[in-house]
Amino acid sequence: MERASERPLRLLLVDDDPEEASRIEDLVRMAVPGPTEVYRLAWPGEVRHGPVGRDGDCILLRAQGPPERVMAEVARLVEELPEVAMVALVGRGEEAVGLEAVAHGAQDYLVREEVAA
Numbered sequence: 116m117e118r119a120s121e122r123p124l125r126l127l128l129v130d131d132d133p134e135e136a137s138r139i140e141d142l143v144r145m146a147v148p149g150p151t152e153v154y155r156l157a158w159p160g161e162v163r164h165g166p167v168g169r170d171g172d173c174i175l176l177r178a179q180g181p182p183e184r185v186m187a188e189v190a191r192l193v194e195e196l197p198e199v200a201m202v203a204l205v206g207r208g209e210e211a212v213g214l215e216a217v218a219h220g221a222q223d224y225l226v227r228e229e230v231a232a
Contacts (some may be wrong), residue, residue, distance in 0.1 A: 122152035125170060130177040130204070131157045135227070139204070142230055159188045162196070164204065173200040176221070178212050185212060186219045193220030 124147055128211070130136040133155075140153045156162055162174055174192060178185045186205075192201060203216035203224040213224025 123152045125172045126153045127156060127162050127171040127174045127199075128153055129156045129159055129162060129174060131179075132177070135177070139227070139230070140197045143175075159192060162192060169196060169199070171196075171199045173202060175202050175204055176216075177227075178203045178209070178216055178224070182209065182212050182215065186215055189216045189219040189221055 126143060128136055128143075130139065136155050141154065142155055144215060149215065151228055159176065162171070174196070176189065176192070177197060178189075180193075189201065189203065201216075201221045203213050203221045204227050205213040205216075205224055207226055207228045210224075213221075213226070
């Protein structure tokens with residue numbers, strides 16, 4: 116999906132931990148050149164039913180909980196919002212969950228502890 120250069124990059128950060136979400140948002144703002152809008156959402160349903168879902172450029176989904184539940188959410192979001200890129204955020208030692216998320220349609224995964232400023 117190509118975006119007009121005058122429109123901000125719209126990231127949908129799905130994470131129910133406010134401290135972790137704040138850290139990730141800060142890293143995104145430092146790493147992404149140009150205007151960026153980060154929308155924090157506590158659960159995946161807010162992406163599908165929220166005001167910015169289809170207008171988002173990328174979903175950053177914190178993969179937490181049972182892997183089968185995470186994969187169901189990844190597959191559901193990919194099916195409902197195929198035009199929005201998705202990156203799974205996994206914890207250290209959970210790389211297999213990240214790879215499985217990619218197999219279910221996510222474009223990539225990042226290990227949260229390895230994302231540094």
